[in-house]
Amino acid sequence: MGDSITCIPDAETVELFNDRRAISELIDQILSLAFDAGLKDAAIFAVRLAIEEAITNAFVHGHSQLGNDVPVTVEYKVSKGDIQIAIEDQGPGFTPEALPDPTLVENLSKPFGRGVMLMKAYMTEVLFNARGNRVKMRYLAS
C-alpha cells in the first residue's frame, strides 16, 4: 500500500481504532519486535515517541472531521537495526511543509504544533505522501 515514497514492501498491516488500549498494545508489539531486532533503550524511546505522535496526529488532525469509529491503517516492518512504520488516515490530508517551526521564539508558548517536528527529530527518515494523509517513518540504527 502507499505510493512509491511511502510504500513499505512486505509490511504487516493493522487496522487501528482510536482506543488507548489498542494503540498501546500495537506500539508495545512493534517495540517488542524492535527490541528483539537489536534496538535498545534510546532507540526504543525514539521510536515510541515518533509512533505515538504519528498516530495521535492521524486521529486528532487527520480524522478531525470524521467519526471516532474510523480506523487508521498502520503498516510496519522490523528487521535487524531497521524499523519502518507507515500510518495512513482517511482524512483529506495536509501540507507538512506549511507547518510553522515550533522552536521559533514566537511559537514557544503555543501548546500545539510539535508532533511532526519530534517525529523528524527522532526518526532517521520521515516521508509524507502527496496528499498528506500517509506518513512513513524509518529508524536505522547506527
Place this chain on the structure above:
Amino acid sequence: MSDSRLKVSKINEITQVEFIDRNILDEANIQAISDEITAIIEQESCPQLLVNFANVDHLSSAALGALITINNKTNEKDGTLRLANIDPQIYEVFVITRLNKLFKIHETLNEAVDEFNAAAN
C-alpha cells in the same frame, strides 16, 4: 468521576504535583491532568507550582502542550512553575523543542525547592 492521575502535596507554600502514570501519552488523561492542575492554580492567589517528573518514562507533545498551558496560566497569576527530576531522555525532548528555554527546569527536587525559597526571601 475518573480517578486523579496526580499526587498533590505541599512543601511549605509550594504545591508539588507528581504523576501516577509512567507514560503521559493518552490525550484524555493529559486533558484530565491539565484540568486538575488548572484547578490548583485557580485556587491560589500566587501559585508556586512544582511538577516532579520522577517515575515518568514517556511523554507526548500533547503533554508538553499541557505544560505550556499550565505555565501560561501560572504566569498570568504572577506565580512560578518549576519542573524537576526529568529523566535525561525526556529532558532531551525539551531541548529539541527548545522548551528548556521556556520552562524553569531543575535536576533535583531540592534544587527546585531552594530556588522557590530564594525567590521568596
